[in-house]
Structure formats: structure tokens, C-alpha cells
Amino acid sequence: MVSPGILLVDKPAGMTSHDVVARTRRAFGTRKVGHAGTLDPMATGLLVIGIEGATRLLTYVVGADKTYVATIRLGQTTGTDDADGEILTRASPEAWTAVTTEAVAAGVASLTGEISQIPSAVSAIKVDGRRAYDRVRAGEEVVLAAREVVVSRFEVLARREGEGHLDLDVLVDCSSGTYIRALARDLGAMLGVGGHLTALRRTRVGPFDVADAVVLDDLDGAATLAPAEAAGRILQPLHVSNEEARDLRHGKRLGGQAQRLEGALAAAIDDEGALVGIVEKRGADLKSAMNMPEAGR
Known part of the structure; x- marks a missing residue:
């Protein structure tokens, strides 16, 4: 009999959260597996997995605050607000004159604290019973309602200039339901050059840290936290x-x-x-x- 428990998994890039659940089901020999909080395929990092009766605890994990490290590329917009989408616009050379260190800092500051955020259209939010990303892929135009979120920390760790773009490595502490892709999009819009996300890693969910997580290759026999x-x-x-x-x-x-x-x-x-x-x-x-x-x- 499979014991109930909470498993911390470090999701690799290129896999869906459902893929990780499927691997966990096979590794533990049970169908009763769920996760608390989806990560996009592009993203890596912490997934909190519930096994057997511990799936009942996931309700209390979903709403926890989270920490992400990410890379925002200024100078380009994409159809998905991340690197998986097609590039739609590129900033003109003239637009960069306004992108000073001070302007970036002011933009980051304006996106810190209690903010109203419109989630990216390509998201897992349901619209009339269907995921928003399914509607977008079907050719529908989707505009989601703004939601109130809290970004308690939005810090630029490093910056790298490239050909026609500027990459910012950032650290974000935020409430559940915050879209880091939307922060990248909105920062780029404020600066007049556009922006999207090129990397995203979730390092913390509430009291759980990715440092304590297992990689997929080590799922067999992986230790779980007792309920x-x-x-x-x-x-x-x-x-x-x-x-x-x-x-x-x-x-x-x-x-x-x-x-x-x-x-x-x-x-x-x-x-x-x-x-x-x-x-x-x-x-x-x-x-x-x-x-x-x-x-x-």
C-alpha cells in the first residue's frame, strides 16, 4: 500500500506539470496524485505533489506565496509573453533612449506592492469552462479580467545588453495568482520597448523550497514528507x-x-x-x- 505524503519535485524545462504527475504515478504505483500550482512547460522549479490521502492538503498549498527567479528580455514582445511565442515587435533604436537605469528601477518599483494585473491571455485560467490558452490556440481573441495581486519583492539581480535587447535577471516574491510573464510584458510596455520572459524558475512555494526537491530521474524511492x-x-x-x-x-x-x-x-x-x-x-x-x-x- 502506498503511503500518503507530499513530494517536492524540481520540474525540468519542456515538460508540463501533468507530465510530472504522470511520472509520479508510475514511480509510486498509484493514480491518486495531484499537484499544487501549474508551471508552464518553459518553466523549471518547484512542484508540490500530493500522493494518496495527502492530495487533500494541496488545497492549503495552492494559495501560498511563491518565489521566482526569471529573465525578462526588454526590446521584444511575443504572442505568449514568453520565449515560446513568436516575436511580434522589436523596439526601434530611438525607443532605447528612454530606457535608462533609473527608468527601469522606476518601472520595477511601480510593479511592486499591491497591483492590478491582467494575466497573459495564454494562461490556464478558465473562460466559460475552457482554458484561456485553448481559446487562443483556436484563434479566439481572449482578454482576461484584471486581478489584484501582491508583489512583495521585485529585484533586478543583473542586466546584460544584447543586440537590440536588454536582459534583466530578476527575483520576485509574490502572492498566488501572480503572472511573472505579465510583469515582463508590463515592464516592457512602461518602458516603451516591449518585453517578454525568456526564463522562469520557481524556487519556493510557501514553506517548501526547491533545494529540498528531487529531480525526475530520482523519483523511484524518493522520500516524501508525512502529511x-x-x-x-x-x-x-x-x-x-x-x-x-x-x-x-x-x-x-x-x-x-x-x-x-x-x-x-x-x-x-x-x-x-x-x-x-x-x-x-x-x-x-x-x-x-x-x-x-x-x-x-
Whole structure:
């Protein structure tokens, strides 16, 4: 029997997130595998994979903040806002006179903090039940609604001048739902030369770091994080007695116990170190928001 757990995988370029899930299914011998947060085929880096009952935890990972390192190419636009798309425009020599170090810094600053961002049309967002990228590939014109996101850090690490373009290596800390391709597109538009993404690597998802991830060739026999350990990183760990664990599993509330939670949710862990589930406040009480199978640890 396959044990439930959270697996951290370093996705290579050229593969979809679904490809990684398929490889994980074969390696672990189970169909019950999912991931928290898609990475484009061009992108590399951290995918958080849930196996067996631990797939229930992915809901609490999806909304976590993320860190990316990326390369923005100024001077060109593409149809996908990244290097996979056809080049649509190239900046004229005259346009570069306005692209000073100060102008780049001002553009980056204006895209930092709480911002309103229009996602790239070639994205996995669903429009009337279909992925936006499927509609674009079918020849439809797709304009997605703006969304509020938070870019807590947008830092230029290095810059390299090329023939008719300027590459910026950047580091971005951001809220879930932020599109780094859109940051590249918008920075280029602000500077009047256009921009797109040529490289993207996700290095962190919430408390999970790519430094702890396995590569695909090492999937067989790869170690996973036990549900209790993983949940305790994502949320406040809350020790519950075996009697409380039994009540939670049976749908009963823990009367008058809401004050035990620091936030809205916590990971309830029993005397044996097993993850009982995720608990939430309900008035003055605690109740189960999600129960794990009893074998999950």
C-alpha cells in the first residue's frame, strides 16, 4: 500500500506539470496524485505533489506565496509573453533612449506592492469552462479580467545588453495568482520597448523550497514528507488528544476550544503523530474542515 505524503519535485524545462504527475504515478504505483500550482512547460522549479490521502492538503498549498527567479528580455514582445511565442515587435533604436537605469528601477518599483494585473491571455485560467490558452490556440481573441495581486519583492539581480535587447535577471516574491510573464510584458510596455520572459524558475512555494526537491530521474524511492509534517509547515500545528481526534473524525466539535488557534486554521495532530485533519474556528468551538484517512501520518 502506498503511503500518503507530499513530494517536492524540481520540474525540468519542456515538460508540463501533468507530465510530472504522470511520472509520479508510475514511480509510486498509484493514480491518486495531484499537484499544487501549474508551471508552464518553459518553466523549471518547484512542484508540490500530493500522493494518496495527502492530495487533500494541496488545497492549503495552492494559495501560498511563491518565489521566482526569471529573465525578462526588454526590446521584444511575443504572442505568449514568453520565449515560446513568436516575436511580434522589436523596439526601434530611438525607443532605447528612454530606457535608462533609473527608468527601469522606476518601472520595477511601480510593479511592486499591491497591483492590478491582467494575466497573459495564454494562461490556464478558465473562460466559460475552457482554458484561456485553448481559446487562443483556436484563434479566439481572449482578454482576461484584471486581478489584484501582491508583489512583495521585485529585484533586478543583473542586466546584460544584447543586440537590440536588454536582459534583466530578476527575483520576485509574490502572492498566488501572480503572472511573472505579465510583469515582463508590463515592464516592457512602461518602458516603451516591449518585453517578454525568456526564463522562469520557481524556487519556493510557501514553506517548501526547491533545494529540498528531487529531480525526475530520482523519483523511484524518493522520500516524501508525512502529511503531519507537511501540514505543520503550512499551518499552525495543533496537538489534540486521542479522544479529541476521535471526536473530530466523527464530525463532533471541540466545545470552547477556538482560542487554541492563532489563525483561522490549524493542522490537528494526534498523540501518535498522525494528521487528523485541518480544523477551523466555528464560533467558540473547533470543528474539522478536512479529515485525513486514519492511516495518514
